[in-house]
Amino acid sequence: MNTTIKKEIYQNLPDELVRLTASLEGREKDIVLLSSIGAISSILPNLRIEYRGDNYYANIFLMIIAPPASGKGKMNLALRLLKKIHEKILQDSGELRDICLSQSKKKDCPPVSLKILPGNISCAKVYKHLNDSNHGLIIFESEADSLSGMLSQDWGNFSDVLRKVFHHEKISISRSTDDLLFEVNSPCLSLVLSGTTNQLKPLIKSNENGLFSRFLYYHFNDKTYWKPASTQSENESLKGNFELLGDKLFALYGHLVSQNLEDLKLTTAQMSKIDSEIGNIHDKIVDSGLEYFTSSVKRHGIILSRIILILSVLRNIDEIMKGKEIEVVDIDVDNAIELIKLLISHALSVYDIFDNENNILTENEQLIFNELNFEFKRFEAIEIANKFKISERTTDYHLSRWVKNNIITKVSNGCYRKESRETARVANFAILARE
Template identity: 45%
Template sequence: MRDQNSNQIAENADVASLADIHKFIPESVYQNLPEPLNQIVLEFESRERDIVFLSTLGVLSSCLPKVYCVYDRKKYYPNLNLFIIAPPASGKGAMNWAKLLVNPIHDKIMMDSKARIEQFRNSTSTIGIEKPEFQIKFLPGNVSSARVYNHLKNAHDSLLVFESEADSLSNMLKQDWGDFSDVMRKAFHHETISISRATDDIYFEIKNPKLSMVLSGTPNQIKPLIASKENGLFSRFMFYYFDDVSRWKDVSPNANYIDLEDVFENHSKVVYKLYGKLYFKENPIHVKFTNTQWQRFQNTMSLATDTFIGNEKGEFLSVVKRFGIIAIRIAMILTVLRKNDLIDSQTSELECSDEDITKAIDITKVMIEHSLFVFDLFSKDSVFIPMKERILLNQLPTNFSRAVGLRLALNSNIAERTFADVLKRWEKKGIIAKQGHGEYKKLKIN
């Protein structure tokens, strides 16, 4: 049954690929990004740029210790979950460049941890001294649930799951001894995880667990990892889906050759220094937003929520609501990077700029679009409708004329010719039915 469902997702994706719906991150987002993001994205273009940018946000979300904001009366940390979905050999492997940014942190944490363990082993007296636990930064997908609990409990700060093949993780989740999907769900909200093992008389709690995930896979690899769109794990991820045809590119060391390993190694030094500065601070940093920024954010998320309620797409609401947390986390990351030079031992607050909340909202809008598309792949009868069209559809009465529809479309910055194409597409998809010349009726959709 699992393979059959996975094949159905792949088939739906093939059909949907006929439409130009897989949006890029807006160009405005890439203007004046904080460092090192700004320099990193200059090395890429088109789809690769989006992949590297989003993957970099994902890995950096695990590298900002003691940074938080207050959202819905609760502290949240910057951790993000990203899943890039595309056919084989489509270029999604560009995500691996982002992993290089965290290597020095991982190496340092592991080296120091091994040194403490070795010192303990060589100590002449260990009476009353607890054996140091092994620490890491990268949490491999091929890991037992027991090890996940231990690594989270003893984490230096956040853990990062980075897997370019989602099967590495999903294969573990299928095993009784490797299923830690509950940990992934709880870590998103930093909920306390309690562990009790009768065989070893062990009980411990992991408070404020922090876990970031950056994954990639093919459409067939979605279902093995996330069995159902209702199980809660789906709504905790940002999805980025594309099926562009990847043409051959010049791979020779030509005159414009740039060693990207050197580029990312240099940027990793900046990330390493920032990580250390934040980790060794005595007081945490609270990222704050102005009332005007909060109001703009509220308006954006309210519109998205009302649109799906109006379209009777209530099952997607949990995704939209968690995207509110994701948007604020992105804004936190951008704020800390932009104000890196202002952070010292006394810094306890940073205020997000209007520019960075705008970027975070614009990124979130695109990611909601991609996640909606992937969400609809789970159901054979679902009809994918881009957000801009959903907003228009929500504004239309049940029975409407072309003239009424055009007026609303123009108010939504949809050109007359585009609106004519939208009507044809809606009619073909069974979203509306023609009742007469220039007269239409909205139909119930999934």
């Protein structure tokens, strides 16, 4: 079973994203694409998309979960897309504040503003920066525990803030200790995080926490292999592509902040297709007894609409700069649907980390497990494993581990039966990833 992004998706991306990912392969290619989409979601002011009666800005919460030294550090390339915008906002607001302070009007001086917010920050500061920001913020951290530390502070329930900000709901805070009062209407915040499974749990706390269902997940636990170092020219070419797009996005951001609010609309046919695809996944989840996961499926529909908005903008940067209105084209809707269908299966995999980390199957295990009948014999598992060039000894190890962790039951010597809950989860993971 393939849990990487399909080649067809890459072939149909807007040209700007094709250039960013063309020289990469495998997981690194996927990580760069998703982190770039997450970064860009924070810099499209005054643009929204209508989805099921509500209007949403582009902001996305993304979490990349993988073992240490597995290539997820490539996500930091996406920061280059934000660099000039962040520096310009910081410089301009700092200059205005310095002028004000030099005139001794300290109480009335404007605050210093940011685009990129550090993860290691207090909850009160998050409110303040959201209040001070004109067009939203992003927290971009390659180590998720930078944010987890702030979430664990007794006096700041930042999880509640994130749940509301995902929907752009009003947030407010009032604290008498430091005479603090903020009300932020339509807050906009993007999150791009990466970490290990151990760093995930302190951040999300529980799969029943509403914060879980608001994230887009990309999860893998592959074996790591030594990778030859890239040449300097390859690295410079890759960085150069990000800086070129960063320059275009800097100009686009400057144009959009001066424009009136615009809402992109999906056609009736496009919305019907989305309803059909997401509804089909929703019904498969319910039929399999996995009702607990339906909130994630529904919110992936919202995220899907945001990805459509981002793809539409990237496909039409030149037209937007000329003041032309843009329309959502079918290719971007289809691409977003296929991407979300895969990432729902990733979210389903992450969900079970909270229940029993030992029950998560590796990709090799999933290859075997997904083709086994509900009741099967050892020789059948070995025959399936041989198709994927997995040895008999390794297959026996998998079988013993599955028995130990209640993934399967040993009925008699050489005969096994899948446990119903794990069967439903893995079967759905396979179906969703394959569709």
